[in-house]
Amino acid sequence: MIEIASWNVNSIRARLEQVTAWLETYQPDVLLLQELKGTEFPADVFKNLGYESVAVTQKAYNGVAILSRHPIETISRTLAGDEKDSHSRFLEVMIGGLRVVNIYLPNGNPIGSDNFAYKLAWMDRLHRQLKIWEKKDPPTLIGGDFNVIPEDIDCHKPSSWIRDALFQPEPRAKYRSLLKLGYIDAFRSLHPDLKGQFTFWDYFRQAFQHNRGIRIDHFLLSPSLGERLISCEIDRGPRAQIKPSDHTPIVVKLR
Numbered sequence: 198m199i200e201i202a203s204w205n206v207n208s209i210r211a212r213l214e215q216v217t218a219w220l221e222t223y224q225p226d227v228l229l230l231q232e233l234k235g236t237e238f239p240a241d242v243f244k245n246l247g248y249e250s251v252a253v254t255q256k257a258y259n260g261v262a263i264l265s266r267h268p269i270e271t272i273s274r275t276l277a278g279d280e281k282d283s284h285s286r287f288l289e290v291m292i293g294g295l296r297v298v299n300i301y302l303p304n305g306n307p308i309g310s311d312n313f314a315y316k317l318a319w320m321d322r323l324h325r326q327l328k329i330w331e332k333k334d335p336p337t338l339i340g341g342d343f344n345v346i347p348e349d350i351d352c353h354k355p356s357s358w359i360r361d362a363l364f365q366p367e368p369r370a371k372y373r374s375l376l377k378l379g380y381i382d383a384f385r386s387l388h389p390d391l392k393g394q395f396t397f398w399d400y401f402r403q404a405f406q407h408n409r410g411i412r413i414d415h416f417l418l419s420p421s422l423g424e425r426l427i428s429c430e431i432d433r434g435p436r437a438q439i440k441p442s443d444h445t446p447i448v449v450k451l452r
Contacts, residue, residue: 198427199451201297203229203340203414205444210235212442213242215435220246225448226266227292231301231342233260255285261299261341265292278322286319296330300341305362313362316344320371331378336422339380342444343415345372347382350392351412363413381423383416383449384431396431397444405436416449425452
């Protein structure tokens with residue numbers, strides 16, 4: 198069995214103690230991190246915990262990293278399709294015969310802006326890449342912060358998000374197009390009707406305390422990997438801590 202987690206930490210510098218404590222407690226085989234927010238990555242700290250790491254960083258914004266208890270082979274640090282894209286949002290590696298991809302998909306707000314156009318274009322590039330991976334080995338897992346609320350069930354109150362880029366018809370349709378390729382939304386495939394399951398809660402108006410959240414952190418599995426899916430659960434614990442990330446970890450287990 199292999200256990201893989203994903204967590205948007207909203208600054209690795211601010212959340213390092215929380216991340217190391219969580220790793221020491223749960224000890225997943227692999228951890229995907231997003232929104233590192235800085236050029237410095239504490240690889241030595243994670244090495245002391247038994248994790249190799251690869252990070253793609255950017256000053257003040259974005260950034261993704263993959264930690265692994267097994268050897269990592271880095272394949273690509275950029276998403277194909279736009280050589281001018283300087284954002285650190287993508288990391289593809291091989292771990293034990295499994296392609297593991299970590300993404301931090303653009304937020305896209307406000308609607309109608311260049312940010313929104315960039316989000317849609319980035320999703321088109323992702324679609325082209327997933328289409329290539331779906332047709333050949335090895336089995337593929339794509340995890341991270343997708344910044345997409347796939348369905349109404351994935352948010353506490355749809356009307357609260359109607360003017361947000363995460364809930365617009367275009368990115369939601371593009372997310373569904375990935376599923377039409379044959380990829381499996383690990384969490385929703387196991388919990389098709391389960392409500393109130395979220396990975397992000399705003400810092401304002403006691404959103405976490407009242408469970409006014411959204412599910413935007415996902416794992417997509419290629420068809421052959423989907424057959425190995427055991428479980429996919431959301432760990433709300435870190436979000437309840439003092440000065441937490443606004444996201445919480447999601448964990449998938451595979452045979």
